[in-house]
Amino acid sequence: MLLHVLHETSYAYAPAVKTAQHVAHLRPADGAGQRLLRHRLSIHPAPAQRSEDTDVFGNARCFFGLQSAHDHLRVVADSVVSTSAHALPGESLPWEEARERLRYHRGAEYDPAAEFVFASPYVPRHADFVDYARASFGPGRPLLDGARELTARIHADFAYVSQATDASTPALEALALRKGVCQDFAHVMLGCLRSLGLPARYVSGYLLTQPPPGQTRLVGSDASHAWVSVYLPAAHGPGCWADLDPTNDRAPGEDYVTLATGRDFSDVSPIRGVIHGGANHTLRVAVTVAPLSPPQAPTIADPTDQEPA
Incomplete structure (x- = not known):
């Protein structure tokens, strides 16, 4: 496209x-x-x-x-x-095994994705994020399956309210409010994944939106968008990143444009x-x-x- x-x-x-x-x-x-x-x-x-x-x-x-x-x-x-279009991988490691592969220990092979496990200016690691995320990450569950369910839960549990937050709203506050915009949904999901020890990064970009039936596309009526990319370690060799959009409960496709990636909004x-x-x-x-x-x-x-x- x-x-x-x-x-x-x-x-x-x-x-x-x-x-x-x-x-x-x-x-x-x-x-x-x-x-x-x-x-x-x-x-x-x-x-x-x-x-x-x-x-x-x-x-x-x-x-x-x-x-x-x-x-x-x-x-x-x-x-x-x-x-x-870019399809999600068909399978992934159990989330506990994926977490252990990124945990530091002596003699471990360095994986650049490990830097996205740590807290960032807008997204701390916190027990409240763990409490919310646990429902999606039961014992032995494949990482991608858990991340997709977490995406769906944030979409269902949080209300999209444009005036509820602003660009500086911390992720913990958005978690407590259960409302916000795409930036907040992405920050909450990042907090959940990182607090479980799983690498995830913030993606900024754009989404092609369709005007209502019978109406013309209005110039300037769209907005920037944000979503999450979760790292999937491989059984052997380098892993891959899988993008998920909690605002729309879907994986980005050809109607998305990636602008930049970072730890959170402050980077991009x-x-x-x-x-x-x-x-x-x-x-x-x-x-x-x-x-x-x-x-x-x-x-x-x-x-x-x-x-x-």
């Missing part, structure tokens, strides 16, 4: 911001079931400095700085991605930074995810093909 993603972020400041430094995670991933065919990142006003690199988790990111006063900031990421926030001035600000985010027909497919762009401003 070809998907066109337009992600626009606008800030209005009062008084004006004097100087600012920002980092953006807005370039979709290239690989793992999808191909990035085109990406342009426009920044207005034009930054004084701008650079691109890759973070410790392998995500593309853009640093930019503005050294003159400005009362607005507009960042537009325009991407075209080719996606494909679309835009964050430090500003001098601008005591008050208004934020507006508009996301459009729309399918493209094959004749409109662009050729593969140079990775440096980015519009500076």
Whole structure:
């Protein structure tokens, strides 16, 4: 499937911001079931400095700085991605065995997935998460089966309420509230898995949504999305990651676009930074995810093909 993603972020400041430094995670991933065919990142006003690199988790990111006063900031990421369906593995190890394979002991072979067992800024390891997760992880149950049931339980037990939380709401608070948005559902699931000693990572991206019957697709009416990737150790050799979406109780498919992966939202926030001035600000985010027909497919762009401003 070809998907066109337009992600626009606008800030209005009062008084004006004097100087600012920002980092953006807005370039979709290239690989793992999808191909990035085109990406342009426009920044207005034009930054004084701008650079691109890759973070410790392998995500593309853009640093930019503005050294003159400005009362607005507009960042537009325009991407075209080719996606494909990716089925979940047919079987997995019992969850206790999977946990033991990632537990540290002398002479153990290092597995990079082990770093996703530990607590992160928004997701602690806590007994409350263990208590909630235990119902899905009985003795000897295959890890993937337990993770899929946990996905379904969060979907059933939690209410999607957009104003119940914000971007900084801790996962334990969302667990107690039993409501929130996709970010909260992902953080709760991460807390459950990690508190059992199982590696899991946060995935940010987009989901193609369909307008109601008889209505046209509204530009800017979509939103960023978040889900979870759980690590499945193999009996021999390297394991694999399996994505699950507790907000929609399903495995992501070709209608999903992966943007970045990390320990939690704090690692992959679309835009964050430090500003001098601008005591008050208004934020507006508009996301459009729309399918493209094959004749409109662009050729593969140079990775440096980015519009500076």
